[in-house]
Amino acid sequence: MLDFMRRKAQSTYIQAAILIIILVFVFWGVGKTQKGGGPDAIATVNGQAITSQQYQRLYKQTIDRYQQQFGGTLPAGLLEALNLKQQILNQMIQELLMQQGAKEAGLIVGSDEVRKVIQGMDAFRENGVFNLDRYKKLLASSRMTTTDFENSVRNDLLHTKILTYLSQFVRVSDSELEDRFAFDNDQIKLEYVAFSADGFRSKGPVADQELKPFFEGRKQSYLTEPQVKLRYITFLNDQAAASIQVSDQDIEQYYKMNPDKFSTPELRQARHILIRSDAKDSAELKAAKRKKLEAILALAKAGKDFSQLAREYSEDSTAKNGGDLGFFSKGQLVQPFAEAAFALKEGEVSQIVETPFGFHLIKLEKIKPASVTPLAAAREQIVNEIKAQRGKELTFQQANRAYEGIIQAGSLDKYAATSTTPVETTDYFSQTNPPKALAGQPALLKTIFGLKKGELSSLLEIKGGYAILYIDEVKEPQVPPLAEVRARVEKDFLDDQAYAKAKEAAFTLLAQARKEGSLAAAAEKTKSPVQETSFFTRSQQAASGLPASVAAQGLNLSAASPYPKEIGENNNTFYVLHFKESKPAGEAAFASQKEALRKTLTQEKQMQVMGAWLAYLQSRAKITTDKKFME
Numbered sequence: 001m002l003d004f005m006r007r008k009a010q011s012t013y014i015q016a017a018i019l020i021i022i023l024v025f026v027f028w029g030v031g032k033t034q035k036g037g038g039p040d041a042i043a044t045v046n047g048q049a050i051t052s053q054q055y056q057r058l059y060k061q062t063i064d065r066y067q068q069q070f071g072g073t074l075p076a077g078l079l080e081a082l083n084l085k086q087q088i089l090n091q092m093i094q095e096l097l098m099q100q101g102a103k104e105a106g107l108i109v110g111s112d113e114v115r116k117v118i119q120g121m122d123a124f125r126e127n128g129v130f131n132l133d134r135y136k137k138l139l140a141s142s143r144m145t146t147t148d149f150e151n152s153v154r155n156d157l158l159h160t161k162i163l164t165y166l167s168q169f170v171r172v173s174d175s176e177l178e179d180r181f182a183f184d185n186d187q188i189k190l191e192y193v194a195f196s197a198d199g200f201r202s203k204g205p206v207a208d209q210e211l212k213p214f215f216e217g218r219k220q221s222y223l224t225e226p227q228v229k230l231r232y233i234t235f236l237n238d239q240a241a242a243s244i245q246v247s248d249q250d251i252e253q254y255y256k257m258n259p260d261k262f263s264t265p266e267l268r269q270a271r272h273i274l275i276r277s278d279a280k281d282s283a284e285l286k287a288a289k290r291k292k293l294e295a296i297l298a299l300a301k302a303g304k305d306f307s308q309l310a311r312e313y314s315e316d317s318t319a320k321n322g323g324d325l326g327f328f329s330k331g332q333l334v335q336p337f338a339e340a341a342f343a344l345k346e347g348e349v350s351q352i353v354e355t356p357f358g359f360h361l362i363k364l365e366k367i368k369p370a371s372v373t374p375l376a377a378a379r380e381q382i383v384n385e386i387k388a389q390r391g392k393e394l395t396f397q398q399a400n401r402a403y404e405g406i407i408q409a410g411s412l413d414k415y416a417a418t419s420t421t422p423v424e425t426t427d428y429f430s431q432t433n434p435p436k437a438l439a440g441q442p443a444l445l446k447t448i449f450g451l452k453k454g455e456l457s458s459l460l461e462i463k464g465g466y467a468i469l470y471i472d473e474v475k476e477p478q479v480p481p482l483a484e485v486r487a488r489v490e491k492d493f494l495d496d497q498a499y500a501k502a503k504e505a506a507f508t509l510l511a512q513a514r515k516e517g518s519l520a521a522a523a524e525k526t527k528s529p530v531q532e533t534s535f536f537t538r539s540q541q542a543a544s545g546l547p548a549s550v551a552a553q554g555l556n557l558s559a560a561s562p563y564p565k566e567i568g569e570n571n572n573t574f575y576v577l578h579f580k581e582s583k584p585a586g587e588a589a590f591a592s593q594k595e596a597l598r599k600t601l602t603q604e605k606q607m608q609v610m611g612a613w614l615a616y617l618q619s620r621a622k623i624t625t626d627k628k629f630m631e
Contacts, residue, residue: 043089043625045096050089059088076442089625095155097617102162109157114150117157120279123334123356138335163606166613170605172598178590181597185585187535190544190554190577191519193528195506197572201498206490212482214493219479222489225430226449227475231412233421234437235399236465241391246383254382255375262378265330267368270341271306271323274316277358293352293359300349306363315358327368337362399466403459412456412470428475438462499572506567506574514563519578535583550575558582 041049062084066074079085102108119130126134139149215222255262273296275289296313300306307322314323330338337360340353344364353360402421409415416423426435431449438444441463448469451457457469482489505526512522523530533554536543541551547570557564557579568575 041626043093043623045093045623046100046621048096048100050092050096055089055092058092059085062088093623094614094618097614097621098162099158100621101613101617102158102165105162105165107158107161107165109154109161113157114154117153118150121356122279122354141331163610166609167602167606169609170602172601172605176601177594177597180601181590181593182585184538185589187537187583187585188555188557188579189535189581189583190533190546190557191530191580192533192546192554192578193506193509193519193523193530193576195502195509195528195574195576197495197498197502199498200501200505202494204490204494206493211486211489211493214496215482215489218489218492221492222480222485223477224475224480225432226477227428227430228448228451228471229428229473230424230426230448230469231472232424232426232467232469233402233412233416234424234462234465234467235395235402235421237388237391237395238464240394240398241387244387244390244394246386250386251379251382252375254386255378262373264368264371266342266370267327267329268341268364269327269366269368270325270344271310271363271365272316272318272325272337273306273310273314273323273361274357275313275359276315277354278356290352290359293361297349297352297361300361300363306349306361323363324365327366395465399459399468403468406456406468412468425472428473502572502574503567503569506576510563510567510576513576513578519576532580535581537585546575547571550577553577554579 040051040053042052042055043050063074063079066078070078118124118135123138124130124135136146139146273293275293277286277289281289292313296309300309307324310319310323313319316323318324328341330342332338333341334355334357336353336355340350340360341362341364344350344362346364346367348364350360350362353362402415402419405419406412406415409418412423424437429435429438431445434445438448444460444462444467447457447460448471451469451471453471453474455471457467460467460469505528509519509522509526509528512525513519516522520530533544533546533551536551538555541548541555544551544554546554547568550568550570553564553566553568554577557577559579559582562579564577568577
């Protein structure tokens, strides 16, 4: 929450940083770099090192953010698909390039500037005065050092200075504004004919003389998956845990050492109404916002439903839920809000509370008192947790001894001959259709299918324990007989035919429409229904009722060029388009949006200039990376 609070509290700087966030992520801890390479350097940029500690810190922060977004567990393969390691290193290199470029341009951020910004943040003030103790405590509560936070502010300020420096090269003329407004807001109406492949699909069956050549030409598409046959031994945590005895002393000690597991702090449920405000607001604007909330407070005191007031007036994302924040503990909230919420009685509404996010009214709905689970009630849970913990340790020891025994014996067979641990076997199986005992473990299956025939795995952690695997046999992918995959091949053949026929019908109609100068006349000959869109703009393509790619193609048409060069295609449906009518955007609308559009175009040009500057810096930089680290 402190990160969000900090960003809100200094939004002047963050708003500037937003313009460059597409190119460079704003992150903490890259401000200090080592000179030269060194054993800990994973990359150097013009002689300045990026250390593995800096990289690992940012990597962990990024992983934590993704885990929060996905509810704690990342989807399998996500990090590999994102190429996250390389992505983060690229970000760090670009950040360092920016810092070097800024220094070369004479742009620096002094300690006094950083201090002034931090001391101006409401989050760290008490009675309008910066409080050093409060500053340190708030940062500590979010596991952030003062050095990290100050480097973050320094980077934000530097980005602002860079952007200001580069913005001197940005100009937006009135003619550019007019052209862009027309491009975005001129309306167009199209008529079109759609040919779906489904409408051209034959039912089959397909004769062998047609199907066989089709199959021969696409054999590689029907290869079977690689298959393996295993022998393996497993060591399961549950089996080891069942043999473990837990004493009363163990239970009492665990209970004393883990108080947080058996206690629940006081929880409160509240609603709130937020009028947003931040450090850039003038005193007059803050006073106006406070006055607005005072009027809402008067309505609440007069008996108006608080949840309805939140829906009508709150500027927080919770407004749609009547301002409901759910249950929370005191430590989960920013301090002024928490102090106010935990001072209320059920049903009470607070006075106005100011936080770094703005001005709040809080209504307390319910209180769940703090509670402690007595030892007697927690006993079974404690026994199970101790058994699970010790069981896993014992299982690993057993599995490790077995692995050493296999290596000493020379083979799994020789070890099994003198061991009581049963050896399991499988028939052939593929990675997508594993035996039940191995299912639902994609990382394990990836490891298995990376082994060769006759190869022994390392000690592998599996669901609920450990395993040691031996690859008995491997079946490489092979082309199956047509008879085994006939149904699949026949479907593909009919799909291909339908696709080709629909595409041909669309090309034929487009050629005929151009020849006759009328889509309707050409469509009449083939009894193809002509449909019509409503007026739509570039910014409201969905209003056309067409797929986005097809609507975008239609926006390039005009009275002078009423037909596209190619037919449109989306999801096995082909579209023949024809320009019907256009409607220019109104001058009054342009006048009302002119300045907002100027701001948008200015920001776009700023990003273009920033991108060009970064590309220039990178083109002349000497950058080295440790490829081994990225493997």
